[in-house]
Amino acid sequence: MAAAVGDSRQVRPAPPHYRAGMGISREERPGLAGLFADMAASCARLEAPTYALLSQHVADSVNDPGPLADLLDPYAEAAVGDMLPLRFLGAIHRLALERRAPELALFFASMGGTPPTSERARAHFVRAFEDVVAHQGGQIAAALEWFPQTNEVGRTEGLFTVLRRIQHSFGLPVRLHEIGTSAGLSLRVDELVHRGIVSDAQPTWGDLPSIIERVGVDLELVDINSDNGRLHLTSFIWPDHVQRFERLRGALAVAQQIPADLSSADAVEHVRSLRLQPGTTLVLWHSAMWMYLAPEQRAEIVELLAALGDQATAEAPLVHVALEPIDTVHRHVFRLQVATWPALPDTDLPPGLDVLWGTAPPSGTPVDWAVPCAGAIAHDDAGRLLVVRRGQEPAKGTWSIPGGRVEPGESWAQAAIRELHEETGLHGEITGFAGLIERAAPEGATYVIADYRLRAAGEPRAADDADDAQWVDRQELSSLTTSPGLVEALRGWDALPT
Numbered sequence: 001m002a003a004a005v006g007d008s009r010q011v012r013p014a015p016p017h018y019r020a021g022m023g024i025s026r027e028e029r030p031g032l033a034g035l036f037a038d039m040a041a042s043c044a045r046l047e048a049p050t051y052a053l054l055s056q057h058v059a060d061s062v063n064d065p066g067p068l069a070d071l072l073d074p075y076a077e078a079a080v081g082d083m084l085p086l087r088f089l090g091a092i093h094r095l096a097l098e099r100r101a102p103e104l105a106l107f108f109a110s111m112g113g114t115p116p117t118s119e120r121a122r123a124h125f126v127r128a129f130e131d132v133v134a135h136q137g138g139q140i141a142a143a144l145e146w147f148p149q150t151n152e153v154g155r156t157e158g159l160f161t162v163l164r165r166i167q168h169s170f171g172l173p174v175r176l177h178e179i180g181t182s183a184g185l186s187l188r189v190d191e192l193v194h195r196g197i198v199s200d201a202q203p204t205w206g207d208l209p210s211i212i213e214r215v216g217v218d219l220e221l222v223d224i225n226s227d228n229g230r231l232h233l234t235s236f237i238w239p240d241h242v243q244r245f246e247r248l249r250g251a252l253a254v255a256q257q258i259p260a261d262l263s264s265a266d267a268v269e270h271v272r273s274l275r276l277q278p279g280t281t282l283v284l285w286h287s288a289m290w291m292y293l294a295p296e297q298r299a300e301i302v303e304l305l306a307a308l309g310d311q312a313t314a315e316a317p318l319v320h321v322a323l324e325p326i327d328t329v330h331r332h333v334f335r336l337q338v339a340t341w342p343a344l345p346d347t348d349l350p351p352g353l354d355v356l357w358g359t360a361p362p363s364g365t366p367v368d369w370a371v372p373c374a375g376a377i378a379h380d381d382a383g384r385l386l387v388v389r390r391g392q393e394p395a396k397g398t399w400s401i402p403g404g405r406v407e408p409g410e411s412w413a414q415a416a417i418r419e420l421h422e423e424t425g426l427h428g429e430i431t432g433f434a435g436l437i438e439r440a441a442p443e444g445a446t447y448v449i450a451d452y453r454l455r456a457a458g459e460p461r462a463a464d465d466a467d468d469a470q471w472v473d474r475q476e477l478s479s480l481t482t483s484p485g486l487v488e489a490l491r492g493w494d495a496l497p498t
């Protein structure tokens, strides 16, 4: 069994799953100056000017003889995956949090200080830093052994809102399980929202869920009941990010009052042990941990959930909620994705389908909610496809299938039938679900479009968002300028006209 962070153990090597995480370029060894220069750029981009300044100073001076060079020399060959700059900055922050570096704390917003903005203040800050390095090298060297770990409760903003919708649809108490739970703070999502630590993003989405079970597993559990565990989490929040710091402080207080069942275990093992219980909704949740799993582990979790989902009923539903980076390249955009077994009764989507509900920055807040839309793939008895020319953006002037936003109170399939009628005057009958696609919407949002197959007949009359409508066979379709991705999607679903 893995030891929990917060044990008296001092030296802690990087766990192998961290090294494997996130994929690209982790084994590159650009040298200390290169590592810290990259860190400075990331900090500047992520609105952390104090860390940007420190990182740039280290990058510029680490090759000059002196205490800093001596301290970091053992790490000269560190790989990107060793996250040395994060460890180093965390070690410095930790000293300030332990009240061992008051001159530095003057500049750390997390400690009530003011980030240096003038030349004079910057010079004072750098001198204070050098002084700490010169006199507390032993402490820093020891803290450098700690590997970065956070528990970002802002990420529960999306989870809580999803729980509201689940409560509205299934009306059952929730058993909340989390893999990669870190310190288990997110398992207290309801209380985090009640106390205003995390914002209640969509209070009109339904009643509050009742959470009757909170279970979390992690390979490197953080024990927040120990001073060291709490310090460990706080030291890795960047001092400029005061809101994150405040959220963590609030969450630590909540977690000490609301129990959760936490254990050191592997994510796959835990998912294998999951069982449904009649009269409850089982919710499996994870955030910022999927990238640490090997492809085989991810595939196994997906398979295990699908098998469990096959046994799920409206009296014992299963829900999988994930907030994870889009991919290893777009690490700064997270997808809030939800699959339910059975399907939410008011959607008409198939069970177990991963649906994008929104996107968020790495801190999880604010969530940019996806815009649900429906499309009508209508064929007549001759196998022709009904297409409309779009009179509105996006893709104005191109040919597409009838479709548009799902209205409040409407299912996705009902929206497809309504849009078909509004844009062509024809009545259609749903014959099946074709698939989901995502398209960029204005202002960074995303349209999530559920396309349904319908049977329809008659002469179309263009109206509403369409300025022309016609039945086309495959050859006629190929001569039209169609909206981006339409033909590929139809081909993928075997829904092209004959």
Ligand SMILES: C[S@@+](CC[C@H](N)C(=O)[O-])C[C@H]1O[C@@H](n2cnc3c(N)ncnc32)[C@H](O)[C@@H]1O
Binding pocket: 017, 149, 150, 151, 152, 153, 155, 179, 180, 181, 182, 217, 218, 219, 220, 221, 265, 266, 267, 268, 286, 287, 288, 289, 292, 293
């Ligand atoms: C970046 S942290 C995210 C923690 C938390 N979910 C959050 O969003 O704040 C990733 C966590 O996943 C854990 N982890 C990585 N691989 C794991 C595995 N195979 N099983 C369980 N936990 C794992 C790590 O130990 C770490 O605590």
